[in-house]
Amino acid sequence: MMLAAFAQPVFDSQRTFRELLQAMARPALPRTLPIVPPAPAPIAPAAMAILLTLCDSATSVWLQQPDEEAMRHLRFHAGVKLAQRPEEADFALISDPGSMPALDVFARGDLRYPERSASLIIQVAAIQSPAAGKGGSQFAGPGIRDTATLHVEGLHADFWPQRAALAEQLPLGIDLYFVAAQQLACLPRTTRRLEG
Amino acid sequence: MYVAVKGGEQAIARSLELLAEARRGDPALPELELAQIREQLRLGVARVMQEGSLYDEELAALAMRQAAGDMLEAIFLLRAYRTTLPRFGYSLPLDTSSMRVRRRVSGTFKDIPGGQVLGPTYDYTQRLLDFDPTAPAAVTPATAPLPSQMPRVLDLLDAEALIERFAPGDDAEPFDLTREPLSFPADRATRLQNLARGDEGFLLGMAYSTQRGYAESHPFAGEIRMGEVDVLVCPEELGFAIEIGSITLTECQMINQFQGGNGVPPQFTRGYGLSMGEGERKAMSMALVDRALRCDELGEASYAPAQNQEFVLSHSDSVEASGFVQHLKLPHYVDFQAELSLLRTLAAQQSATPNEQPLSTAGEQ
Amino acid sequence: MDTSPNLARAQWMSLLAQSDPAELAAAMDGFAPPADLSWLRPAQTGLYMLRGRVGGSGQPFNFGEVTVTRCSVQADGQIGHAWVRGGNARHAELAALADAMLQDEQRHARIQLQVIEPLRRALERRRDEASRKAAASKVEFFTVVRGE
Numbered sequence: 001m002m003l004a005a006f007a008q009p010v011f012d013s014q015r016t017f018r019e020l021l022q023a024m025a026r027p028a029l030p031r032t033l034p035i036v037p038p039a040p041a042p043i044a045p046a047a048m049a050i051l052l053t054l055c056d057s058a059t060s061v062w063l064q065q066p067d068e069e070a071m072r073h074l075r076f077h078a079g080v081k082l083a084q085r086p087e088e089a090d091f092a093l094i095s096d097p098g099s100m101p102a103l104d105v106f107a108r109g110d111l112r113y114p115e116r117s118a119s120l121i122i123q124v125a126a127i128q129s130p131a132a133g134k135g136g137s138q139f140a141g142p143g144i145r146d147t148a149t150l151h152v153e154g155l156h157a158d159f160w161p162q163r164a165a166l167a168e169q170l171p172l173g174i175d176l177y178f179v180a181a182q183q184l185a186c187l188p189r190t191t192r193r194l195e196g
Numbered sequence: 197m198y199v200a201v202k203g204g205e206q207a208i209a210r211s212l213e214l215l216a217e218a219r220r221g222d223p224a225l226p227e228l229e230l231a232q233i234r235e236q237l238r239l240g241v242a243r244v245m246q247e248g249s250l251y252d253e254e255l256a257a258l259a260m261r262q263a264a265g266d267m268l269e270a271i272f273l274l275r276a277y278r279t280t281l282p283r284f285g286y287s288l289p290l291d292t293s294s295m296r297v298r299r300r301v302s303g304t305f306k307d308i309p310g311g312q313v314l315g316p317t318y319d320y321t322q323r324l325l326d327f328d329p330t331a332p333a334a335v336t337p338a339t340a341p342l343p344s345q346m347p348r349v350l351d352l353l354d355a356e357a358l359i360e361r362f363a364p365g366d367d368a369e370p371f372d373l374t375r376e377p378l379s380f381p382a383d384r385a386t387r388l389q390n391l392a393r394g395d396e397g398f399l400l401g402m403a404y405s406t407q408r409g410y411a412e413s414h415p416f417a418g419e420i421r422m423g424e425v426d427v428l429v430c431p432e433e434l435g436f437a438i439e440i441g442s443i444t445l446t447e448c449q450m451i452n453q454f455q456g457g458n459g460v461p462p463q464f465t466r467g468y469g470l471s472m473g474e475g476e477r478k479a480m481s482m483a484l485v486d487r488a489l490r491c492d493e494l495g496e497a498s499y500a501p502a503q504n505q506e507f508v509l510s511h512s513d514s515v516e517a518s519g520f521v522q523h524l525k526l527p528h529y530v531d532f533q534a535e536l537s538l539l540r541t542l543a544a545q546q547s548a549t550p551n552e553q554p555l556s557t558a559g560e561q
Numbered sequence: 562m563d564t565s566p567n568l569a570r571a572q573w574m575s576l577l578a579q580s581d582p583a584e585l586a587a588a589m590d591g592f593a594p595p596a597d598l599s600w601l602r603p604a605q606t607g608l609y610m611l612r613g614r615v616g617g618s619g620q621p622f623n624f625g626e627v628t629v630t631r632c633s634v635q636a637d638g639q640i641g642h643a644w645v646r647g648g649n650a651r652h653a654e655l656a657a658l659a660d661a662m663l664q665d666e667q668r669h670a671r672i673q674l675q676v677i678e679p680l681r682r683a684l685e686r687r688r689d690e691a692s693r694k695a696a697a698s699k700v701e702f703f704t705v706v707r708g709e
Contacts, residue, residue, distance in 0.1 A: 002635060004601050056282060058375075076433055076633075077602065079284070251611065251627040252647060282607040284629055284644075289612045289621045296688060298695040314698040337693030348617055362619030370622045372610065384615055385622035392613075392624050423695075426579075427627060427646060429609055434642065436567045439575035440609075440629055441646025447617060468616045470624060 003038040005052055005077035012037070016053040023184050024175070027191040028139040028148040030127050030183050040069045042095035044123045046179035051121070055080045055091055062089035064096060086118075094122040097155050103162040108172040117189075121177045125154035127185045138194040139187070147194065150185055152178055160193055167192060219264045233257035242444075242473025243267060247514060248274030249374075249393045251443050251472050268395075268514050275515050288428040288437060289364075292447045292470075295423040297342055299474075302349050303417035304451065310346045315422060316474070349419040350449055350466070359418070359451060359464045380506050387489055387509060391482045392470065394512030400477060402502045403484035410500035411488040414453040418466070422446040422474055446471045450483035458495025465494065573663055573677055577656035578645045580680040585655050588676040595636035595662065602633040604650035636661040 006012035015034045023031050039048035042065045055061055055078045062083040063070060074080050083089040086105050094100045100122070109117035128151045130136040136151035137160070166173050166189070173189030220227070234241055234257045244256040248271045255274060263269035299315025302308055314320070350359050370385040378390065391399060406413040425445050430437040448469035456462035467487025469479035488502040501507050511517060577585065606628055613624040631644045632653035641661025643653045659676055662668045 001638075002601055002640060004599060007603070009603065009605055057285065058283075079432075246625065249625040250608070251625065254648060255628065278608060278626060281628070282605070283626075284607045284609050284631065286610045286623075287612050287627070289614045290624070292613075292617045296692060298691065299698075312700040313695050314700060315695055335694045335697055337690055338696035338699070339693070340696060341689050341692035342696045342699075351618070360616075362614070362616035364614065364618065365620055367621055370612070370620065372623045374610070374623070374626075385620055388613070388615065388622040389624065424691075426575075427609075427611065429629070429644060431631075431642070431644060433633075436571050438571050438578065438644065440578045440644045442579060443611075443627065443646070449617065466616050470613050472625065 002076070003040060003073060005037045005048070005073075006035065007037075009052075013053040016049050019184065020050065020053060020177075020186075023177075023186040024188055025143050027141065027143050027187055028129075028150040028185060030129055030150070030185045033179075033182050033184050036182055040067070040073050042067055042123075043070050043073075043093060044095070044179055046182055046184060047093055047095075047121045047123055050177055050179070050184075051080070051091065051093070052078055054119075057081065059090045060088055062086050062092045064092070064094050064100060089118050092118055092120050094120055097122050097124055097159070100156070102158070103166060103174060106174050108166065108169060108174060110172070114171040114173075117172065117174055119175045119177065121179065122155075124152050124178050124180050127152050127178050127180045127183050139191050140194055141188075141191040143188075144191065152185070153180075163187075164193065219262070228261055230254060230257040230261065233260055239474055240265075240267065242471070242475050243396060243478070244270045244274060246472040246475055246478060247271045247393060247395060248278070250274050250278045268518050272515050272518070285429060285431065288430060289367075290425050290427070290445065292421070292425055292445065293348055294345055295421060295425045295445065295447070296344075296442075297346050297421055297423040299422040300346060300419065301417070302419045305349055305353050305418075308349050308419075309352060310343045313342065317476075346421070348449065350451065360466050362466070378509060380509075381492070382505055382509060384486075384490070384493075387505065388468065388470075388482075388486060390509045390512055391485055394482070395514035395517070396475075396478045396481065398512055398514070398517075399481040399485055402488075402508060403481035405500065406484050406488045406502045411491070411502050412496050413484065413488060415450050415467070415484055415487070416452075416464075417480065418449040418451040418464075420446070420448050420476060420479070422476065444473050446473070446475045446479045448476070448479035448483040450480065450487060452487050454494065458493070460494060465490070570660070570664070573673075574643070574656070574660055576677060576681055576684065577643065577659055579684055581683065582649050582652035582655070584680060584683055585652065585659075585676070588679055589655050589659060591675065592662070592668075592672070594658070597635075597637050599635045600632070600654075601635050601640065602631070604630055604632040604653045606630045606648045606650070632657040634658055634661055637665060639664040 012035045019031055019033055023029070033046050033049050036045035036049050037052060039045045043051070051061065051074065057079040060081045060083040061074060062085070066082070071082055075082070086092055086101050087107060089106065092106060106118035106120065107116060109115060128136070129149055130151050136149045138147045138149055140147050170189060175189055176187040178185045178187070234253045237260065240260055241253050241256045244259055244267060245251050245253070248256065248259065255277060256270070259270035259273040263273060297313060299317065300310070300313045302312060351361070371383065371389070373386065373389050378386070382390070405411070407415065423444070424442040426439045426442050428437045428439055450467040450469070451464040452467060454460070454463055454465040465487065467483040469481070469483030469486065471479040471482065485502055485508060488500070489505050489508060491498040491503040498504065608626040609629050610626050611624045612621045614621055627646060628648050629644055629646055630648055630650055630653040631642070632650070634641045634654070634657045636658060639661040641657040641659070641664065643656035643660060645653045645656055659672060663672050
């Protein structure tokens, strides 16, 4: 048996695109995805919504856990090319962030074409905006007034140091979409995490 | 440069209403149906599809009606619409040798296997306006159909191998102008894609110039064929090829005398034209220009406009051309003011030098 | 396209795509839709880039696009696909449904007999007539002997 994807491909992907745009424009602010389509494991439904919206036959996708059924589903519904290696990916789906490759493995673009870089869709345990003083990390940058607080649960200890190291290479870099259940939060390369 | 100017919103809204009213014409008359346009203006539909670069008779008919018969506007509408559709993939190369032929003529060989078939053509009309068109008599079909396979005349009848042949070679992925911008020098596949989308009037003029001596051209129409060709695609989900329907195509194989050069022996070389629907003039023009643009490859002297690929390929597209010409209508108030004040300054300087005759009176108070 | 099940399927898929949508709808009218039916990929219109060949037989080049409507359906466990030229969603849905039903051994023979064969004959008839009409305009040259 095969699973369906968006019930109304055009309208559903347009509505999702609007949310993704808003989430990238207002980094570190969790939003709720309007539609989550069926998805075979290990792809989470929220991640599938993003893949169906942003990827097509001109996009290569790398799966951290390349399950046969998941690959068939993606090829069928999004028409994507599947990348064999993470450095070839336009989009990478991280379904087990605890064991994900180092961030500097992914494409960061070059100075003439900084947009030729990878976007990572990372399936995490939870994303929340805790109240001040209740934990989480502080973020600043374009699209954030003063600072924003975001807690992402399920990342390994090296994740933030690896991302901080990439920040020196701006405008090169990678962009991050975190998903948990129907929640989404984005960290584009321009968003800085404040230490301490 | 032009600047945004506010304040025209109401006027624009009324202009759009006027346009809609003008397009519809006398409301006492019935509105044109798309099926009428598709069936009775089929050559216009073919041109809009070809230069709009999208084979879809319904959409082309809709564009023609919306553009009130302005073909370039209809082509623009179709080009704009296609950008809203997802690209599923690339077809297998069209096999024009298995075309279900409805017209096929050769200007070089009289007796061709399968015969010369005139089909529907204006060639033998008297070009007299018919003020009283009566219902046409139904054509009585011949007892036997045409052969199901009609090999290309040029491949079939060239026993001496004096006509250039083309082999598929390694089937390299061709450049795609809808994905990457044009750059020079452009290879032949890229040039053909550009010419296929190119304006018929522009290509006709260019082709005519090659015949009048602005290129070393001594052409013959080796074969022109028109008919239906199956479209095959091989979707990844299936892993095998299927037909998705048929389209009408016109193909022109032009042959040109060639004295030899650049390592190529004396022979007839070929120019190629292909057009959607019944588009014979376009296919012939395309073939002549294609041949003229091969001058560098064949080591011919290159001096004529039709041999200059930067000139031809950069100016062939009617959407680009009409956009750039017509953008002059937009407000250029700031540019014009700048030039005006420059001229005033120059004129003032000139009149301050008494022994020089002023060239114009532009700056006088 | 070499193995015979794929060849047979390619042939019926091609025929369904080449058929007149109204004739296809009429032929499918006599069949109850499968009980367990889900549209895996609802009918969607997009583009294929058509490719020609230089000189008709040489290197491929990108010629221009064509509208194509595709559709995939899951019907009683069989997955049916369709790709049809143009923007007719109903044509694609019916072709996908027929493709799924033709893969079902219980239904295959009846669909083949009541849908595929009549459509094939209608298509052949139309093509034959168009070809014979064109053949009516075939030129018959007479050689005129000149001189003494």
